[in-house]
Amino acid sequence: MIRICTLxxxxxxxxxxxxxAEHYEHAEACEAPGLWFEVHPENYMVAGLRLDWLAAIAxxxxxxxxxxxxxxxxxxxxxADHLHRLRALINQVQPTLVSEHLAWSTxxxxxxxxxxxxxxxxxxxxxxxxxxxxxxxILARPLGIENPSHYLHLDGHEYSEVEFLxxxxxxxxxxLLLDVNNVHVSAHNMGFDACAYLDAFPAQLISEIHLxxxxxxxNSSLLIDSHDAPISEEVWALYRHLxxxxxxxxxxxxxDDQIPPFEALLxxxxxxxxxxxxxxxxx
Amino acid sequence: MSxxxxxxxxxxxxxxxxxQSESAELLALTHQVGFSVxxxxxxxxxxxxxxxxxxxxxxxxxxxxxxxxxTVHATQTPPSDARLILYGEQFPAFLDAFEPxxxxxxxxxxxxxxxxxIEVHIAAEDSVLDIAAMTCIxxxxxxxxxxxxxxxxxxxxxxxxxxxxxxxCNRLALDLPEPLVWQGEGLLVRRQAGQMQWQxxxxxxCLFLDACASGQSLEVAANTVLAFDSTLDFTALLGRLLATExxx
Numbered sequence: 001m002i003r004i005c006t007l008x009x010x011x012x013x014x015x016x017x018x019x020x021a022e023h024y025e026h027a028e029a030c031e032a033p034g035l036w037f038e039v040h041p042e043n044y045m046v047a048g049l050r051l052d053w054l055a056a057i058a059x060x061x062x063x064x065x066x067x068x069x070x071x072x073x074x075x076x077x078x079x080a081d082h083l084h085r086l087r088a089l090i091n092q093v094q095p096t097l098v099s100e101h102l103a104w105s106t107x108x109x110x111x112x113x114x115x116x117x118x119x120x121x122x123x124x125x126x127x128x129x130x131x132x133x134x135x136x137x138i139l140a141r142p143l144g145i146e147n148p149s150h151y152l153h154l155d156g157h158e159y160s161e162v163e164f165l166x167x168x169x170x171x172x173x174x175x176l177l178l179d180v181n182n183v184h185v186s187a188h189n190m191g192f193d194a195c196a197y198l199d200a201f202p203a204q205l206i207s208e209i210h211l212x213x214x215x216x217x218x219n220s221s222l223l224i225d226s227h228d229a230p231i232s233e234e235v236w237a238l239y240r241h242l243x244x245x246x247x248x249x250x251x252x253x254x255x256d257d258q259i260p261p262f263e264a265l266l267x268x269x270x271x272x273x274x275x276x277x278x279x280x281x282x283x
Numbered sequence: 284m285s286x287x288x289x290x291x292x293x294x295x296x297x298x299x300x301x302x303q304s305e306s307a308e309l310l311a312l313t314h315q316v317g318f319s320v321x322x323x324x325x326x327x328x329x330x331x332x333x334x335x336x337x338x339x340x341x342x343x344x345x346x347x348x349x350x351x352x353x354t355v356h357a358t359q360t361p362p363s364d365a366r367l368i369l370y371g372e373q374f375p376a377f378l379d380a381f382e383p384x385x386x387x388x389x390x391x392x393x394x395x396x397x398x399x400x401i402e403v404h405i406a407a408e409d410s411v412l413d414i415a416a417m418t419c420i421x422x423x424x425x426x427x428x429x430x431x432x433x434x435x436x437x438x439x440x441x442x443x444x445x446x447x448x449x450x451x452c453n454r455l456a457l458d459l460p461e462p463l464v465w466q467g468e469g470l471l472v473r474r475q476a477g478q479m480q481w482q483x484x485x486x487x488x489c490l491f492l493d494a495c496a497s498g499q500s501l502e503v504a505a506n507t508v509l510a511f512d513s514t515l516d517f518t519a520l521l522g523r524l525l526a527t528e529x530x531x
Contacts, residue, residue, distance in 0.1 A: 042365045042366050042367065043366070043367075043368065045366050046366060046368060046369075046405035047405060047406055047407035047408070048403075048404050048405040048406050048407065048408070048435070048474075049404055049405075049474070049477060049479075050368075050404070050405065052477065068365070069365030074293060075287055075289040075290035075293055076290070082365065104293060105365070106365065107293045107294070107297055108294070108297075109363055110297070110361045110362065110363060111361065111362040111363065111364060111365045112297065112300060112325045112328075112361060113324070113325055113328025113329060113332070113362065113365075113367065114321055114324040114325045114328060116293075116296065116321060117321075118289060118292065118293070119289075119292070121288075121289075123287065123288065123289060124289050127287075127289060150317075151315075151317030151318075151320040151321065152312055152315055152317040152318060152321075153315060153317075154312065155311065156288075189317065217316075217320065219316065219319070220316040220317075222316060222317060222320060224320060
């Protein structure tokens with residue numbers, strides 16, 4: 001069945017922040033309007049103190065679970081135990097959003113902590129459609145699927161990334177998570193036009209936007225999606241350009257390394273929040 | 284195992300990531316500078332996880348030494364679970380055999396202590412024995428009672444070295460006691476009111492907890508400990524352990 005994902009209207013999600021362990025107390029207490037938090041569920045698919053912390057945050061703020069290890073682009077079904085653990089976490093913290101990446105990381109019983117690439121062939125499309133269906137059936141909800149960063153020129157692509165993601169959404173009912181920093185990094189590394197990529201991205205399928213900082217590879221001209229720096233001016237400009245076409249969407253500020261104080265991240269987040277609010281006021 | 288082109292690609296890609304082999308089909312990728320980005324990111328992810336999971340080991344050897352050793356381990360033994368807080372189950376045994384660690388004979392046991400901390404940190408909360416209810420039990424029946432250690436508690440006796448002192452001081456970034464008496468020490472790690480707690484245990488206390496965990500009745504477990512040390516004040520030992528709320 002072909003379904004088009006529609007966003008809930010009147011969503012209260014404005015700009016959110018990645019939740020870091022060192023910011024728990026600030027995060028729990030912060031009352032900024034529209035604020036929400038995103039975590040990697042893999043860090044909380046255990047019992048004990050971590051889960052208690054997350055449950056306390058979830059009582060006060062909307063939450064997004066952004067997975068990094070479902071390995072949807074692997075040539076095998078996602079791990080059922082992993083999906084059932086994620087389902088249990090979803091039941092416990094009731095996230096507003098649940099998302100994953102268009103990438104693979106688990107293969108033959110080993111987990112390789114990265115978002116690994118593949119050729120976007122028709123066979124890969126069919127495999128990933130099956131994998132997303134399998135995951136969504138166990139999770140009993142649609143996923144948002146994110147465009148990854150690219151560092152390699154691969155042979156065998158039969159679809160552009162936007163075409164591929166659109167096909168996935170039409171065939172599985174998943175929505176799309178558009179990471180603007182990944183578009184900027186990939187456009188630089190692969191040599192395509194980031195604006196043209198954003199302009200081709202189907203607005204009605206976008207359930208969430210990610211913003212992050214990147215770094216320059218020490219040994220080459222490649223940009224690295226390192227989440228260890230403030231959001232660059234180029235990425236803010238792309239975000240502004242995107243919002244003007246598609247309107248407001250829940251937007252996340254990601255930071256996973258060189259973590260600044262909570263207030264500094266909140267300041268970046270407030271920039272995105274202001275941009276979202278100015279669009280809403282305009283409409 | 285898949286024999287499709289995607290599956291073949293993924294098997295070859297993983298082998299190349301860890302430098303095990305580079306298939307002819309993959310040379311077009313591994314010769315690109317971008318391939319090293321994936322290689323570096325995968326290894327960094329593994330090493331970061333080990334560094335987060337074994338902070339006392341890192342403090343003992345320094346960050347550079349730790350990350351070099353962790354890189355060797357990650358290359359040999361990638362994670363089998365995406366929950367990276369579980370990664371490193373085999374890291375203590377790796378350190379036991381790791382040639383550059385041979386002049387640090389306590390390192391692997393300190394890693395075991397870090398691992399006990401994690402196991403307690405991520406355990407589901409267990410109930411606590413109601414000591415008041417115990418006092419109502421008929422004394423003749425008390426010996427038949429089974430004290431079950433809480434599932435969110437871990438302990439271990441380290442027979443050869445003062446692992447509790449070394450681990451405790453490095454976990455909290457304290458100076459080691461002077462002089463450090465080179466004798467066996469036990470460690471108990473538990474949770475209380477949402478906080479991690481730990482303390483040293485005697486060999487007899489560890490033996491008693493082992494006996495209780497194996498399902499022995501209070502009387503049999505007490506006899507096990509008294510067979511180890513007939514001069515022991517068992518009532519005092521039991522009182523100390525009950526006070527730490529280690530039983531469910």
